Amino acid sequence: MEVDTTKTVLAFIDRYGNMVIFLMLLATGFITGTIAEKRHYRSIVRREKEMVGLPVVTLNKLGEDEARVENVFFVSGCCVISQDYFKLVLAGIKTIFGGRLTSFETLVDRGRREAILRMKESAKKAGCDLVMNARLEMSSIGNKQGKGIGCVEVMAYGTGIKYAK
Amino acid sequence: MKYNPKPADGDVNVPKVSQLLEFVHLTLGLLAIGLGLYAAMGVAVDAVVPYVPESVEKSLGTHYSNMYRGITPTARGRHLQSILDGLVKTSGLKGSYRIYLSPEPVMNALAVPGNNIIFYKGLYDRAETEQDFAYILGHELGHFAARDHLRGVGRSLVLFLFSGVLTGSNSNMSGLIMKSMQGVESTFSRERETQADLYAVDLLAAKYGYVDGARRMLEIFEKEEKGPKFLYFFAAHPMSRDRIKAVEKYAAEMDYNLKQFPNNHE
Numbered sequence: 001m002e003v004d005t006t007k008t009v010l011a012f013i014d015r016y017g018n019m020v021i022f023l024m025l026l027a028t029g030f031i032t033g034t035i036a037e038k039r040h041y042r043s044i045v046r047r048e049k050e051m052v053g054l055p056v057v058t059l060n061k062l063g064e065d066e067a068r069v070e071n072v073f074f075v076s077g078c079c080v081i082s083q084d085y086f087k088l089v090l091a092g093i094k095t096i097f098g099g100r101l102t103s104f105e106t107l108v109d110r111g112r113r114e115a116i117l118r119m120k121e122s123a124k125k126a127g128c129d130l131v132m133n134a135r136l137e138m139s140s141i142g143n144k145q146g147k148g149i150g151c152v153e154v155m156a157y158g159t160g161i162k163y164a165k
Numbered sequence: 166m167k168y169n170p171k172p173a174d175g176d177v178n179v180p181k182v183s184q185l186l187e188f189v190h191l192t193l194g195l196l197a198i199g200l201g202l203y204a205a206m207g208v209a210v211d212a213v214v215p216y217v218p219e220s221v222e223k224s225l226g227t228h229y230s231n232m233y234r235g236i237t238p239t240a241r242g243r244h245l246q247s248i249l250d251g252l253v254k255t256s257g258l259k260g261s262y263r264i265y266l267s268p269e270p271v272m273n274a275l276a277v278p279g280n281n282i283i284f285y286k287g288l289y290d291r292a293e294t295e296q297d298f299a300y301i302l303g304h305e306l307g308h309f310a311a312r313d314h315l316r317g318v319g320r321s322l323v324l325f326l327f328s329g330v331l332t333g334s335n336s337n338m339s340g341l342i343m344k345s346m347q348g349v350e351s352t353f354s355r356e357r358e359t360q361a362d363l364y365a366v367d368l369l370a371a372k373y374g375y376v377d378g379a380r381r382m383l384e385i386f387e388k389e390e391k392g393p394k395f396l397y398f399f400a401a402h403p404m405s406r407d408r409i410k411a412v413e414k415y416a417a418e419m420d421y422n423l424k425q426f427p428n429n430h431e
Contacts, residue, residue, distance in 0.1 A: 030185065045175065052170045090184060093191045102180035102187060109178040130168075 029085030037106060044113050051120045060133040073126045073160035077118025081111045082151035111154035112136060119156040128160035214315045226279010242266040245284055248295060249302050255372045256306055274301050276308035291385050296378030300365050307364030313357045362408055363415050375422035383409045
C-alpha cells in the first residue's frame with residue numbers, strides 16, 4: 001500500500017540503504033584493492049630484478065670467506081599491508097566453507113617480499129655484498145578478539161656482510 | 166662457493182584463481198544453501214502454525230496488545246469496531262477481535278497476533294463508505310482465518326535465527342542476508358495477500374450482497390502507486406492492478422455483484 005515516488009524512494013533507501021552502502025564498499029574495495037595490488041606487484045617484480053645481485057641467505061656461518069669480511073651490519077626492512085573491504089568479505093565467506101584464504105595469501109606474500117626488498121635496499125645503502133642469517137617476523141596490527149583493522153606487519157632482518165675489496 | 170645472480174620464481178605463492186570469480190561462486194553457494202534451508206524451515210513453520218494452541222497465540226498477542234494499549238478508543242474507533250463485529254459474526258470466526266486506530270498517516274492496516282487489528286489513520290481518511298472499511302477489515306480477518314499473522318511471525322523468526330547462526334557476529338553479512346531474503350519473503354506473503362483479498366470479497370458478498378468496496382479501495386491504492394514497478398518485488402502486497410484483476414475474476418466466477426450499490430453511501 002504505497003504512496004508517491006518520493007515516499008517510495010525514501011522507503012527503499014530506509015529499507016535497503018545499508019545494503020546499498022555495503023555493495024558500494026564492496027565495489028570500492030574490489031576496484032581500488034585490485035589496482036593497488038597490481039601496482040604493488042609490478043613494483044615488487046621490477047625491484048626484485050634490480051636487486052638480484054645482492055643475495056639474501058639463511059646461512060649463519062661464512063666458512064672460509066670469513067677472513068675477507070671488512071664490516072658487518074644489522075639490516076632490516078619492515079612494511080605494513082592492509083586488506084581491502086572486498087578481501088575481508090571474501091575471507092569472511094570463505095571461513096564458512098573452509099579452504100585456502102586466497103585473498104589473504106596475496107596480502108601476506110606482498111608483505112613478505114616487500115619487507116625483504118626493503119632489507120635489501122638497506123643493505124645496499126650500507127654497501128653490503130650479502131645478507132646472511134635472514135629472518136622474517138610477522139604480526140597482525142590492531143587485532144583484538146578478531147575485531148582488528150586487518151593488516152599485517154612483516155619485518156625482515158639479517159646480518160649484512162661487507163667484504164674487503 | 167660462487168653466487169650466480171638469477172631471479173627465483175617469486176610468484177609461486179601468488180594464487181592463480183580470480184578472487185572475483187571465487188567471490189561469485191561462494192556467494193551463490195551460500196545463497197543456494199540459505200534459500201534451501203529457509204524454504205525447508207518455512208515449510209516447517211507452515212506445517213506447525215495450524216497446531217499452535219490458542220493459549221500460545223494469546224500470550225503472543227498480549228505482547229502486541231501492550232504496544233497499542235495507549236491508543237484510547239475514539240468515536241472513529243468505535244465505528245470501525247461495530248463494522249468489525251458485524252463481519253466477525255458473518256464470518257463465523259471464533260473469539261473477539263479488537264481494533265486499534267493508530268494516528269500515523271500510513272495507508273495500511275495490520276493483523277497482529279492476539280486478534281488485534283491496527284488500522285492506520287492514513288487509510289481511515291481515504292476510505293469513504295462502510296463497505297470500504299468492511300473490505301479492509303475483511304482482508305485482515307482473512308489473514309486471521311489463514312493464521313497468516315502467526316506465519317509472518319514464525320518466518321521472520323526463522324529468518325532472524327538463520328542469518329544470525331550463519332554469519333555469527335558479523336552484522337554486515339547478517340544484514341545483507343536479511344535484506345536479500347526480504348524480497349523472497351515478500352513474494353511468499355503476496356500470495357497470502359491475494360488470498361486475504363478473496364476472503365474479504367466472500368465476506369462482503371455474504372454480508373452486503375455486493376462487493377464493490379473491494380475494487381474501490383484497491384483503485385485508491387492503485388492511484389497511490391507511482392514508484393517504479395521493480396520496487397514491488399520488495400513490497401509485501403502485490404501491485405493493486407493485479408489485485409483488482411484477481412478480485413474481478415473471482416467475483417465473476419462466484420457471480421458476485423461488483424457494481425456500486427445505489428444506497429451504499431451511508
